[in-house]
Amino acid sequence: MSTANSDALLARMMQFHPKIIDLTLDRVWRLLAALDHPERRLSPVIHIAGTNGKGSTQAMIRAGLEGDGARVHAYTSPHLARFHERIRLAGALISEEALSALLDECLAANGTDAITYFEITTCAALLAFARMPSDYTLLEVGLGGRLDATNVVDRPALTVITPVSLDHQQYLGTTLPEIAAEKAGILKRGVPCVVGPQDEAALDVIEARAARLGAPLLVYGQHWHVSVEGGRLVYQDETGLLDLPLPNLPGPHQVQNAGMALAALRALNHSAGAEAAMTQAHWPARMQRLRTGPLVDALPQGTLWLDGGHNPAAGSAIAATLAQMNVGRLWLICGMLNTKDVVGFMHPLKDVAQHLYAVSIPGEAATLPAEATAQAARSAGIEASEATDVLSALQSIAAQDPSAHVLICGSLYLAGHILRENG
CATH class of the missing domain: 3.90.190.20 (Mur ligase, C-terminal domain)
Known part of the structure; x- marks a missing residue:
């Protein structure tokens, strides 16, 4: 498939701001308003932040939802081979024709105003998601959470915070509590959040913000547990126990990612997709x-x-x-x-x-x-x-x-x- 047209449009989008990363939501809100607020017309959103495991966890949640018959949109970044990987519409990567049309529309709506590449392309993804029916929309945070361009949905169905560790300190802060505070910026009042394994300093920050917002937490080690027993994955929460195949994605760390995905599926009442989450998820460039x-x-x-x-x-x-x-x-x-x-x-x-x-x-x-x-x-x-x-x-x-x-x-x-x- 030739991507020459979308590649040229994406190259133009790199010219609207002198910085690749400039964390604020002001420019995003301006463009979304010009596009008639597609963020308000999305199917129920699962918003995922964290330092490590976001992509793998999202892939397993998506596999589980689709295994239970749901139509799922998904947004992730960065892409590996081509930009189209970032936008998945009801199970299929966006076509070149559809992507080029969206980018053209966003360029026209933005005019010559300053905006970063990630901000304008995120708006394009939200516009695509708003126009095609689905049962769920998965949004992976690009960087941080509080000021990330994906953090524009007032009331998602669920949020997820994967393990927080030191990374991108030049943007998010130099200590674990500072970085955790940025990740916890995706928490919304009254919206449940699945929390993966965390350092105590990070968990304290997440729990404090959740308490202020009245956001129920589903925390690893407190509300759900996951382990490997006899070559099988065993997940347990107050609802009961799941005995499942090990994750299709390789590595012992994927057991924890699988636990977060299963906790999310349980919270969304899609336990029937648990086995598909383990056996059908694929995520390139992870071993x-x-x-x-x-x-x-x-x-x-x-x-x-x-x-x-x-x-x-x-x-x-x-x-x-x-x-x-x-x-x-x-x-x-x-x-x-x-x-x-x-x-x-x-x-x-x-x-x-x-x-x-x-x-x-x-x-x-x-x-x-x-x-x-x-x-x-x-x-x-x-x-x-x-x-x-x-x-x-x-x-x-x-x-x-x-x-x-x-x-x-x-x-x-x-x-x-x-x-x-x-x-």
């Missing part, structure tokens, strides 16, 4: 095994995985997943943005990494140079070298270890590049 393509061909006797995690909590989740997979020490190919805690991400990986090849992320102005990524890896205790690109890194690895296990990691932007280039 995704690559099986075909030129990069796989460069490692014909080995195995190749891809993960877009990019903060310390994600590094810990990747390390735990690799330990569970029992692949031994493996090779890493890593590219990261210069806004991330690179050493913090890499430190949990030092016990599972044999060697790291550092690369720059093609086409990303904020990429960390390969040299700096390699130095950060060494600071984290990982032996590291630089490579000009992922393919040359794979060729170097294959020459040394033909049956190598390799993980490409460090950024969703790198993951998107890999998925595009690898077909």
Whole structure:
């Protein structure tokens, strides 16, 4: 499918504001008013914030709702291979024709006023959702929550806060309570909220805001529990126990994400979709095994995985997943943005990494140079070298270890590049 038209329109949208991120809702409210307030005409909304696990949790909620017969819209970010991934209409990615028409309409309504790329494209998504019937609309927060462009629905059906950890400190605050306060900005008066596993400092902030708003909380460890027993997932709350297959998404951290999804389905009276949530959810670039393509061909006797995690909590989740997979020490190919805690991400990986090849992320102005990524890896205790690109890194690895296990990691932007280039 050619995306030339929408790509050109999206490129124009990058020119309306000098900053990529500028957190405020003023510009969003202005454009939504010009579009006749599509945010007021949505099907019941499930709004999801948090630092890690938002996308996976949303994917499992969507699979569960659809497994119980519901028509579901879904908004997520960032995209990996193409923008259309961000907008899912009643189960299908938005078409090029529909996307281009929406973008044109939003450009016309906005005129020459300042607005960020994320703000205007979020308005386009809300307009698409308002015009097509559905049973639910899933909205994933882009950054933070309180001032995120998705935080425009007065009364969602449910909110979800996944685990909060340190990330995007330059926008959200330097401490866990400050970041938790931004995430808790999606709480609404009287609207229930599913709360995933949290550090005590983050949970205190969430509970205090919920108490002020009279928002009922469904908190992990208090109102619901999830565990693995005998190779099955066991979920329990006051309604009863669910004995289910393990999540289709790999990694021990997905058990907690599954628990949040199941708590959400229970709160929405869609328990019948619980098994589908476990078995039908798919989410690319989360310990995704690559099986075909030129990069796989460069490692014909080995195995190749891809993960877009990019903060310390994600590094810990990747390390735990690799330990569970029992692949031994493996090779890493890593590219990261210069806004991330690179050493913090890499430190949990030092016990599972044999060697790291550092690369720059093609086409990303904020990429960390390969040299700096390699130095950060060494600071984290990982032996590291630089490579000009992922393919040359794979060729170097294959020459040394033909049956190598390799993980490409460090950024969703790198993951998107890999998925595009690898077909």
